[in-house]
Amino acid sequence: MIDFKIWKLFENDPKMFEVPVKCKKCGRCCIGTEMELIPHDIERILKLGYRIEDFVIVKRGIVRLKCVDNRCVFLDPETKLCRIYEHRPIGCRLYPLQYSDGEIYVDPDCPAADTVPAEALEKFLPIVEAFVKLSMITREWLLLKFGKLPEER
Ligand code: SF4
Ligand code: SF4
Numbered sequence: 227m228i229d230f231k232i233w234k235l236f237e238n239d240p241k242m243f244e245v246p247v248k249c250k251k252c253g254r255c256c257i258g259t260e261m262e263l264i265p266h267d268i269e270r271i272l273k274l275g276y277r278i279e280d281f282v283i284v285k286r287g288i289v290r291l292k293c294v295d296n297r298c299v300f301l302d303p304e305t306k307l308c309r310i311y312e313h314r315p316i317g318c319r320l321y322p323l324q325y326s327d328g329e330i331y332v333d334p335d336c337p338a339a340d341t342v343p344a345e346a347l348e349k350f351l352p353i354v355e356a357f358v359k360l361s362m363i364t365r366e367w368l369l370l371k372f373g374k375l376p377e378e379r
Contacts, residue, residue: 228363232356236266236316243319243357245350248341253306255321255336256298261291262361267315268368274313278368284378289364291315292377316357323347325354 236243263282268289271281281299283292292299300309308314322336323346330351332339368375 228360232360235353235356236264236360240266240270240313240316240319243316243353245320245323246341246343246346247322247336247338250338251306252337253297253301255318255333256301256306256308258296259291259293259298260285261298261315261317261321262358263289263291263315263317263364264357264360265364265367265371267317268364270313271310271315274310278372279376282368282376284365284375286379287365288361289368291317317361320350320354320357323350323354325358330354 268278268282272278281292283290295303297303298308300314301307302309308318322333322339322342324331324333330347332342332347365375
């Protein structure tokens with residue numbers, strides 16, 4: 227059962243989840259992505275006219291962004307820009323912050339990793355933890371809401 231406070235948190239303007247990073251727009255984080263999705267992301271992207279099977283897969287039991295030719299389905303391979311930038315998932319906004327075993331850190335693979343201010347880690351920790359919790363129930367939410375799941379690997 228998901229905490230109602232967590233659900234409400236992500237009803238806020240997605241802009242508030244953007245980590246301060248001087249992004250070099252290299253597109254690296256959109257290659258081979260396995261970005262987790264939360265229900266709010268899916269609803270926002272569905273409103274743009276996409277179908278669930280266009281951008282969602284279930285991998286290792288978690289609902290994620292779909293890749294085509296090893297890049298996010300929304301990445302324009304020529305410009306290296308996101309086609310849905312204004313509507314992109316919360317996980318993409320939280321990047322390059324990463325979370326593992328209760329620890330938050332900046333992904334060293336991001337060429338702009340050193341531009342994330344140290345204080346952002348403390349500030350974003352509760353948000354990243356809430357995001358991880360919610361992303362774990364997206365599969366169940368999809369099943370309840372649509373009665374079926376997209377491709378599962
Ligand atoms: S890897 Fe880092 S610098 Fe490159 S697009 Fe992603 S956030 Fe920006
Ligand atoms: S949704 Fe946009 S920002 Fe997120 S991985 Fe895909 S192309 Fe990159």
